[in-house]
Structures are given as structure tokens and as C-alpha cells.
Amino acid sequence: MILTPAMQSFVLHWGEMGARWGTNRSVAQIHALLHLSPTPLPAEEIAETLALARSNVSTALRELQSWGLVKVHRELGDRRDHFVGVENMFDLVQEVIKGRREREFAPTMEAVRRAAEAGAEDGTPEDVRARMRETLEVMEMFDTWYAEMSRLPRSTQLSMLKMGARIARLLPKAAD
Amino acid sequence: MILTPAMQSFVLHWGEMGARWGTNRSVAQIHALLHLSPTPLPAEEIAETLALARSNVSTALRELQSWGLVKVHRELGDRRDHFVGVENMFDLVQEVIKGRREREFAPTMEAVRRAAEAGAEDGTPEDVRARMRETLEVMEMFDTWYAEMSRLPRSTQLSMLKMGARIARLLPKAAD
DNA sequence: TGGGGATTTCAGTGAATACAGAAAAGACAA
DNA sequence: TTGTCTTTTCTGTATTCACTGAAATCCCCA
Numbered sequence: 001m002i003l004t005p006a007m008q009s010f011v012l013h014w015g016e017m018g019a020r021w022g023t024n025r026s027v028a029q030i031h032a033l034l035h036l037s038p039t040p041l042p043a044e045e046i047a048e049t050l051a052l053a054r055s056n057v058s059t060a061l062r063e064l065q066s067w068g069l070v071k072v073h074r075e076l077g078d079r080r081d082h083f084v085g086v087e088n089m090f091d092l093v094q095e096v097i098k099g100r101r102e103r104e105f106a107p108t109m110e111a112v113r114r115a116a117e118a119g120a121e122d123g124t125p126e127d128v129r130a131r132m133r134e135t136l137e138v139m140e141m142f143d144t145w146y147a148e149m150s151r152l153p154r155s156t157q158l159s160m161l162k163m164g165a166r167i168a169r170l171l172p173k174a175a176d
Numbered sequence: 177m178i179l180t181p182a183m184q185s186f187v188l189h190w191g192e193m194g195a196r197w198g199t200n201r202s203v204a205q206i207h208a209l210l211h212l213s214p215t216p217l218p219a220e221e222i223a224e225t226l227a228l229a230r231s232n233v234s235t236a237l238r239e240l241q242s243w244g245l246v247k248v249h250r251e252l253g254d255r256r257d258h259f260v261g262v263e264n265m266f267d268l269v270q271e272v273i274k275g276r277r278e279r280e281f282a283p284t285m286e287a288v289r290r291a292a293e294a295g296a297e298d299g300t301p302e303d304v305r306a307r308m309r310e311t312l313e314v315m316e317m318f319d320t321w322y323a324e325m326s327r328l329p330r331s332t333q334l335s336m337l338k339m340g341a342r343i344a345r346l347l348p349k350a351a352d
Numbered sequence: 353t354g355g356g357g358a359t360t361t362c363a364g365t366g367a368a369t370a371c372a373g374a375a376a377a378g379a380c381a382a
Numbered sequence: 383t384t385g386t387c388t389t390t391t392c393t394g395t396a397t398t399c400a401c402t403g404a405a406a407t408c409c410c411c412a
Contacts, residue, residue, distance in 0.1 A: 004295065004298045004299050004300040005294065005298045006291040006292070006294045006295035006298055006300045006305075006308070007291070007295070007300055007304060009287060009290065009291045009294070010287070010288060010291040010308060013283075013284050013287035013288065013291075014284065014288075016284070017280055017281070017284040020198065020279075020280045021280065022196065024399080024400060024401090025400080026400075026401080035307060035311070036304050036307055036308070037304075038301070038303050038304065042358095043358085043359080044358085052401080052402090053401065053402045053403070054358095054359085054402095054403090055359090055360075055361080055362095055401085055402070055403075055404090056400080056401055056402070058358095058359060058360060058361090059360080059361090059401095062360085079357070079358065079409080079410070080357085080358065080359095081358085081359085089310065089311060089314040090314070093314075093318070103196075104193055104196045104197065105193070107189075108189050108190065108192070108193040111185060111186070111189035112186060112189065112190075114185065115182040115183070115185045115186040115189075116182070118181065118182045118185070119180065119182035119183070122180045122181045122182050123180050124180040124182045124183055125214070127214050128183060128212050128213075128214065129182075131211060131212055132182070132186060132212070134265065135211070135265055138265040138266065138269075141337055141338065142269070142337070144340060145337050145340050148340040148341035149340070149341060151341065152341055152344055156344050156347065159347055160343075160344065160347070161317055161318070161321050162317065163347075164320060164321050164324040164325070165324035165325060165327065165328055167336075167343065167346070167347075168328055168332050168336065170343075170346040170347070171332065171335055171336070171339075171343075171346070200369080200370060200371095201370080202370075202371080218388095219388085219389075220388085228371085228372090229371065229372045229373070230372090230373090230389085231371085231372070231373075231374090231389090231390075231391080231392090232370080232371060232372070234389060234390060234391090235370095235371095235390085235391090238390085255379075255380070255387070255388065256387085256388065256389090257388085257389080
């Protein structure tokens with residue numbers, strides 16, 4: 001598969017963003033390529049197109065699959081796996097946020113909780129503990145908000161996104 | 177300044193989260209320390225407390241200041257700068273998101289836009305270009321949503337956060 | 353059960369990043 | 383100016399992380 005300049009640019013920039021968002025460059029590039037490709041691609045072809053080592057592609061594909069961002073597609077009469085990107089961008093966003101919350105946010109929140117509690121017995125000054133508790137509360141507020149939002153049906157999420165700030169007008173004047 | 181075990185744990189975990197969120201460990205640790213500290217701290221003391229090189233602290237503080245997460249406080253009769261963390265956790269969240277959008281999201285969005293346009297002339301298949309445009313649209317939707325939300329007064333943002341999913345009940349049945 | 357293609361695992365290499373320590377620059381008082 | 387204290391810049395080193403290529407494993411078919 002040969003990439004046009006526009007496709008190359010897309011893949012490269014997507015890879016760069018991915019590198020800054022917690023995945024490595026190759027994973028993000030492969031994801032970009034699969035997202036653009038109209039047909040499922042075998043690992044070999046991905047490696048050629050992006051000039052990556054075959055083994056690297058294999059690892060990256062596993063990671064993408066574990067995140068639910070890539071699915072395997074089997075072709076009749078072909079032993080090789082073919083890979084497809086999730087078609088819907090929202091699934092991507094959802095998976096990325098979910099993953100980051102689980103791996104990076106939740107553990108810290110748990111640690112902050114323990115620190116705030118443990119502080120009572122190890123001589124941590126009360127005002128410091130108060131700051132810890134306040135920090136925890138903010139973290140929990142965001143976490144709860146996220147949990148609730150992620151459970152809403154996709155269509156509702158979309159409406160809210162599209163409404164943007166106009167949704168604020170629906171709020172009662174004196175919100176609790 | 178001596179840290180209790182609870183404070184150490186807080187600082188360490190915060191540092192770890194920071195490392196996964198785009199800043200380096202030291203920057204995040206310093207931020208955590210300043211967030212806990214009831215009084216402004218001079219750079220020297222920060223370095224001692226966290227066992228970091230003085231130079232490293234200097235660089236980290238500059239970075240934190242450029243992000244608006246740390247302010248300088250001058251003490252009468254003391255030449256040294258003293259540093260304070262922003263008291264409010266929301267300011268932190270706001271700054272972090274703003275920074276990431278500017279540095280990591282917006283440039284990619286711009287690149288995708290150019291790729292989608294340029295594709296017209298370099299032989300990029302129409303269906304591929306369509307996927308690029310769709311990607312761009314989703315990115316723009318999130319970006320617009322963020323831009324609008326960030327302009328709302330803090331109190332409104334807070335109400336919305338606390339309402340969580342209940343806000344969905346305020347939506348008209350057939351949202352556009 | 354053996355052979356061949358496809359995939360995964362693993363160890364070594366290379367590049368990027370964070371860090372420490374030294375040197376330089378800046379501010380202030382005498 | 384000179385001396386002292388503080389802060390910043392710079393350079394080499396260490397660590398971390400991604401990547402490659404080779405070897406091992408897996409899977410399917412004959």
C-alpha cells in the first residue's frame with residue numbers, strides 16, 4: 001500500500017499526538033493507518049507501509065486490540081489475520097479516556113485517599129490533611145462525573161456535546 | 177522541612193501521575209509539595225525536601241510558573257523567591273487541560289485539516305478523504321465543546337460537574 | 353508427524369529525556 | 383567596585399523507552 005502525501009501527513013501527526021498521549025508513536029501510527037484504510041490490512045503490509053519492524057507491528061496490534069481499538073478480520077482462504085480500526089471516532093475517545101482513568105488516575109486517587117487517612121496517625125498537620133482531603137474531593141467529583149457521563153447512551157452524549165455551553169441555560173438559577 | 181509518611185506518599189504518587197500526564201516527575205512532585213505546604217517555600221528548601229538537584233528545581237519552577245500553577249511570593253527582608261502553589265485544584269485542572277489542548281491537540285487538528293484539504297490534489301482516494309473529514313469533525317466538536325465550557329463562569333462549571341448525569345434529564349426529548 | 357507460513361517473545365541497540373554538578377549571570381549591600 | 387547570596391544556564395551522564403532482528407512458538411494442512 002502506498003500512501004499519498006496527505007495520508008502520510010495524517011499518519012505522522014497522529015503518531016506524534018499519540019506519543020504525547022501515553023501510547024507510543026508506532027501504536028498511534030498504525031491506528032491512524034487502519035483508520036484511513038478502507039480495507040482490513042494484514043500485519044505484513046502495515047509493516048511495509050510504515051517502515052516498521054514486523055515484530056513491532058505485532059506488539060502494537062496486540063496493544064490496540066487490548067484497548068478495543070482494532071479488531072481482527074479473517075479472510076476466507078487466507079491464514080493471515082487482517083486488522084480493522086474501529087470505524088467510530090467516539091469509540092476511540094471513549095476507550096482512551098477509560099484506559100487513562102483506570103491506569104493513571106484511579107490508582108493515584110486511591111493513594112491520595114490512603115494518605116489523607118493515614119495522615120491522622122503519623123503526625124501530619126491538620127491543615128495539610130485538609131488540603132489532601134480537598135484534593136481527594138475534587139478528584140472524586142471529576143471521577144464521578146466521568147463515570148455517570150460514560151454510562152449515558154451515545155446519542156445523549158452526542159446531544160450534550162453538540163449543545164455545548166447552551167446546556168448551561170437549562171440549569172435552574174440556583175443550582176445546589 | 178520534613179515530610180510525614182503520608183505526605184511522602186502523596187508527593188510520590190502525584191509525581192508518578194504527573195510523569196504519565198506529560199510533565200516530568202520532578203515538576204509534579206514539586207507541585208504536590210507546594211500544594212500541601214501551608215507556607216511559601218524557597219527553592220533551596222524544596223530541593224532539600226525532595227532530594228533533587230537545586231538546578232532541577234529551578235527549571236521545574238520555571239515550568240510551573242509558565243503554566244500558571246505556581247506563583248512567586250516575596251518575603252520582606254529576604255532576597256530569595258518563595259513559591260506558592262495555586263490553592264484551587266480547579267485552576268490546576270483548567271491549566272493542565274488548556275496546556276495540553278494548545279500543545280498537543282490543536283496542532284494535530286490543524287494538520288488533519290490540511291491533510292484533508294491537500295488530499296484533493298495528490299490523488300488521495302475520496303473515501304479516505306471522507307474519513308479524514310469525519311475525524312476532523314469529531315475533533316472540532318470536542319474542541320468547540322471545550323472552548324465553550326471553559327468560558328463559562330466557574331460556578332456554572334461546578335454546578336454542572338456536581339449534577340453529573342442528571343443534567344441529561346434537562347435535555348429536550350428530541351435534541352437536534 | 354512433519355513442513356511451512358504466520359505470529360509472538362526476547363535480548364540487544366539506539367534515541368530521547370531527566371537529572372546532577374559546575375560554571376555563569378544577576379541582584380544587592382558595603 | 384567588590385564580595386556574597388541567589389538563580390539560571392550549560393554540559394555530561396544515567397535512565398527510560400521504543401525499536402529491531404533473531405529465535406521460538408503457534409497453527410494449519412498434508
